[in-house]
Amino acid sequence: MEFLRNCWYMAGWSEELPAGALLSRTFLEQPVVLFRRQDGAPVALLDRCPHRVAPLSRGTLAGDTLRCIYHGLRFDAHGRCVENPHGAIPAKASVPAFPMAERDGVLWIWMGTPDAADTARVPDLGHMARVPATAQSRGAMPSACHYQLIVDNVADLSHVEYLHATTLGGGAFVENRPVVSEQGTEVVIELRSQGQPAPPVYDRFLPQPGVPVDFVNRVTWYPAGLLKLDISVTPMGAPPEQGLRTFNAHIVTPETRTSSHYWYWLTREYRQDDEDMTRLRHALMTRVFVEEDKPVIEAQQRLLGTADLFDAQPVLLATDTGSIRIRRVLKQLLAQEGGPAA
Amino acid sequence: MEFLRNCWYMAGWSEELPAGALLSRTFLEQPVVLFRRQDGAPVALLDRCPHRVAPLSRGTLAGDTLRCIYHGLRFDAHGRCVENPHGAIPAKASVPAFPMAERDGVLWIWMGTPDAADTARVPDLGHMARVPATAQSRGAMPSACHYQLIVDNVADLSHVEYLHATTLGGGAFVENRPVVSEQGTEVVIELRSQGQPAPPVYDRFLPQPGVPVDFVNRVTWYPAGLLKLDISVTPMGAPPEQGLRTFNAHIVTPETRTSSHYWYWLTREYRQDDEDMTRLRHALMTRVFVEEDKPVIEAQQRLLGTADLFDAQPVLLATDTGSIRIRRVLKQLLAQEGGPAA
Amino acid sequence: MEFLRNCWYMAGWSEELPAGALLSRTFLEQPVVLFRRQDGAPVALLDRCPHRVAPLSRGTLAGDTLRCIYHGLRFDAHGRCVENPHGAIPAKASVPAFPMAERDGVLWIWMGTPDAADTARVPDLGHMARVPATAQSRGAMPSACHYQLIVDNVADLSHVEYLHATTLGGGAFVENRPVVSEQGTEVVIELRSQGQPAPPVYDRFLPQPGVPVDFVNRVTWYPAGLLKLDISVTPMGAPPEQGLRTFNAHIVTPETRTSSHYWYWLTREYRQDDEDMTRLRHALMTRVFVEEDKPVIEAQQRLLGTADLFDAQPVLLATDTGSIRIRRVLKQLLAQEGGPAA
Structure with a gap:
């Protein structure tokens, strides 16, 4: 399956791009250089000088412009060449620019048709950004796999009972089936367990451990790489404010077809x-992601080679409903962007 | 040339697969997971869950069954899915199983048509297994080359006088020509020197060093990767029991086209x-294989790239008779297994 | 673009090939083994035995002949098999030999049609070889790029003002345009600045620092990988002997398409x-090449992948005249060698 281009992909955390810095990253197989204008607005250009394909990310910033290190061509934030030290500016001397947005501490990039970039569609993670810093943590886990394998992982939480049996499991993810719905181009996958005790990882923090709870895991997928994961654990019959709630996001951006x-x-x-709790939760989840998810997902990629998972004609289970719906929406969106953005 | 599939390939030594272990190996470009049933019988399944291609070798054994670590599908020793925790068992939920055999401390796997697996054809290495442990040694040398280059190496012992000149050589392999014969699908290559002193590596252990000997090297190739090498050094005219005899095996199984x-x-x-002698012989032979054979064979592979040696139109010598016959038999066997096993 | 074959390529420095040594190098994607005959003449053979493609560079020298380590075939300096220990010499048992020349401490190899090898065309670097050893230095920088990207680098010295701004720059390379001319198949690119102070790297060594100078950089390209670079810095109006002159050579030989x-x-x-000055100049230039040129040139290669720079339709500037002319001459030469040498 092609990469969807007309959507906002995460390019990094805001603080990864301080003023004056040049950051080189590959998105959707294209090398990109990121920097900030003097007013702070993030800028993304193809990281490849149109003269002799030198990487612009090795160049030098001059105000809102970037000078190539090799022969000195200078480009503005729109990718237009504004200086050729060796003569007139050639008509074709420009470099593709990619629209960017910044919201809630996240940098977003639009790898599709620039005119189609819709700032109204920049993902809203304000509910997480507003949480006090003492109850937040963030991490990165570069992965040697197609981004869809990571989306599949989060979209099917039944894996928690097996892959994370000793860390996060507790039975709720097997005995219940997910309910999948769509809201426009979003896919919502809700897994709910009622009347069972909470998994140990939550149970110990309930007012009264061991009581039966209403345990809700809601994954919302936004095309193409954003998954919000809202979890609530509430003693049966108690009001929501007596429960435990976490808001989480898993955000994945294709680098190449296999990373x-x-x-x-x-x-x-x-x-x-409770900052200790924040540290412990972060350490636990990082261990879960790095030691449990990552080896299996990267092994999937090695076994698939260059094939797409669904080309491999996998056996499908009831728990795959979410990822099947996501792929269906993706296909529709890809069909829509068809010619012009290809 | 394709890999021959309908034959027994060595999968490992028996002790590499203790009870309760999961061993992941690639044979003929297919990932395989090995384990033992509770009765000790070895089992081989494709190391790839039919659900989401996770490696089954990361799973957990439960009796004679193997549970996938990712979403919990459980398979029996025949590869049939016997449990789906998320609903009914899908009709196609099975994983290919490969017949196995175990004999003389060696695990054998059949990568071809399962119905064609003939336990009567499991190689017999009993003459070696019956040797007292104090006079046996075994080793492994993973090699970055097509398996046929290793077969060629053993099938043409004339290389001993050049590649192993200072370790095993003595002249007998150059002055005499091999006699090649076939026994069914086996190829026997015998190199015999009569009336010359034995190579130094044997001469020192004769009752009377320096005497002329009857020196016989017999290589027997069994399709596709087993080479038995029987060597005898007997003073001329003496009865066999006064000579030195060694029984050896070189066993090679394709991992990929280049390993x-x-x-x-x-x-x-x-x-x-004499355990000291066993240790010294093992150390000598390991050095010979690792420092002398391996670099040249792996360099052949690098120089060949993806080409087969015989596609490279090599100049052929009299000493190549054995490997030419082996390839001829291989071609016949490949033609026989033709369609169904491909 | 194909590699030009009918020309002399540098194979190494003379002292890299002492008597009795076997040196294995890849030129134009072909493995080559180098050694010297007993009279000292350098010899180059394909590093691949015609019998079983073993690397001849692992063999042993016997007088002017080279014996393969694997099965003992022996070849003379013309690549003809002169001994087969296992029988008659097969008619086809020969290995390609490549003409070589040695001049001014440099070994040259001819990878094209042997009969076309013209010793009169062996490059003359006598003007450098005759410089006292105390004022010479030499280095090597294996590079992960197509050789043409290195030729382009030297052919367009305007990059000095950007890539080497803090080490070699001074302004002269931007304010003036190169004058390009051809002499037979050679391309001369001259960049001249008159009346400005010399770049700091030279200015400090003038009789009177800060005076305006006549600064001449003359690059002469010889097909396909030799670039002579003559630099002179002379106070305006002074006789040449009062100036500073350096003679330099950049010599590049394709190993593969990407190295x-x-x-x-x-x-x-x-x-x-002044040997201290020689050491300092060498250290400075090595740092410039390794830390400034090499990262950008190798990044160009990564960004180009397998495409040729000019296939990527680069924007061209006035400073590209030299490299454009060089490619034009190369194309003519390639067209000439057309069929027979392909």
């Missing part, structure tokens, strides 16, 4: 002042 | 209680 | 007894 940028963001609504 | 599993097994009939 | 052998040689006509 991905993967960022995660964890926030919670309970014990927000 | 091979390579095992060797050394036994002898003289000085069987 | 190159790159040698450089620095000599000067001033302060020829």
Whole structure:
């Protein structure tokens, strides 16, 4: 399957791009250089000088412009050449620019048709950004796999009971089936367990451990690489404010067909002042992602080679409903962007 | 040339697969997971879950069944899915199983048509297994080359006088020509020197060093990767029991087109209680294989790239008769297994 | 673009090939083994035995002949098999030999039609070889790029003002345009600045620092990989002997399509007894090449992938005239060698 181009992909955390810095990253197989204009606005250009394909990210910033290190051509934030030290500026001397947005501490890039970039569609993670810093943590896990394998992983939480049996599991993900729905181009996958005790990882923080709970995991997928994961654990019959709630995001951006940028963001609504708990939760989840998810996902990629998972004609289970819907929406969106953006 | 599939390939030594272990190896470009049933019988399944292509070798054994670590599908020793925790078992939820056999401390796998697996054809290495442990040694040398280059190496022992000039050589391999014969699908290559002193590596252990000997090297190739090498050094005119005899095996299994599993097994009939001699012989032969054979064979592979040696139109010598016959038999066997096993 | 074959390529420095040595190098994607005959003449054979493609460079020299380590075939300096220990010499048992020449401490190899090898065309670097050893230095910088990207680098010295701004720059390379001319198949690119102060790297060594100078950089390209670089810095109006002159060579030989052998040689006509200066100049230039040129050139290669720079339709500037002319001459020469040498 092609990469969807007309959507906002995460390019990094805001603080990864301080003023004056040049950051080189590959998105959707294209090398990109990121920097900030003097007013702070993020800029993304193809990281390849149109003269002799030198990487612009090795160049030097001059105000809102970037000078190529090799022979000195200078480009503005729109990619237009504004100086050729060796003569007139050639008509074709420009470099593609990619629209960017910044919101809630996240940098977003639009790798598709620039005119189609819609700032109204920049993902809203304000509910997480507003959580006190003492109850937030963020991480990155570059992964040697197609981004869709990571989306599949989060979209089917039944894996928690097996892959994460000793860390996050507790039974709720097997005994119940996900309910999948669509909201426009978003896919919502809700897995709910009622009347069972909470998994140990939550149970110990309930007012009264061992009580049966209403345990809700809601994954919302936004094309193409954003997954919000809202979790709530509430004693049966109790009001929501007596429960434990976490808001999380898994954000993945294709680097190449076999490698991905993967960022995660964890926030919670309970014990927000407890920084030790934040550190412990972050350490636990990082271990889960790095030691449990990553080896299996990267092994999937090695076994698939260059094939897409669904080309490999996998056996499908009830728990695959979410990822099947996501691929269906992706196909529709890809069909829509068809010619012009290809 | 394609890999021959309908034959027994060595999968490992018996002790590499203790009870409860999961061993992941690639044979003929297919990932395979090995384990033992509770009755000890070895089992081989494709190391790739039919659900989401996770490696089954990361899973967990439960009795004679193997549970996938990712979403919990469980398979029996025949590869049939016997449990889907998320609903009914899909009709297609099975994984290919490969017949296995175990004999003389060696695990054998059949990568071809399962119905064609003939346990009567499992190679017999009993003459070596029966040698006292004090006069046996075994080793492994994973090699970055097509398995046929290793077969060629053993099938043409004339290389001993050049590649192993200072370690095993003595002249007998140049002055005499091999006699090649076929026994069914086996190829026997015998190199015999009569009336010359033995190579130094044997001469020192004769009752009377320096005497002329009857020196016989017999290589027997069994399709596709087993080479037995029987060596005898007998003073001229003396009865066989006054000579030195060694029984050896070189066993190679394709991993990919450019890498091979390579095992060797050394036994002898003289000085069987002398463990120091066993250690010294093993150290010598390992050095010979690792420092002398391996660099040249792997360089052949690099120079050949993806071409087969015989596609490169090599100049042929009298000493190539054995490897030419082997390839001819291989071609016949490949033609026979033609369609169904491809 | 194909590699030009009918020309002399540098194979190494003379002292890299002492008597009795076997040196294995890849030129134009062909493995080559180099050694010397007993009379000292350098010899180059394809590093691949015609019998079983073993690397001849692992063999042993016997007088003017080379014996393959694997099965003992022996070849003379013309590549003819002169001994087969296993029987008659097969008619086809020969290995390609490549003409070689040695001049001024440099080994040259002819990878094209042997009969076309013209010793009269062996490059003359005598003006550098005659410089006292105390004022010479030489280095090597293997580079992960197509050789043409290195030729382009030297052919367009305007990059000095950007890539080497803090080490070699001074302004002269931007304010003036190169004058390009051809002499037979050679391309001369001259960049001249008159009346400005010399770049700091030279200015400090003038009799009177800060005076305006006549600054001449003359690059002469010889097909396909030799670039002579003569530099002179003379106070305006003064006779040449009051100026500073350096003679330098950048010599590049294709190894593969994405890797190159790159040698450089620095000599000067001033302060020829000052060995400290020689060391400092060598250290400075090596740092410039390794830390400034190499990262950009290798990044160009990565960004180009397998495409040729000019297939990528680069924007061209006035400073590209030299490299455009060089490619034009190369195309003519390639067209000439057309069929027979392909």
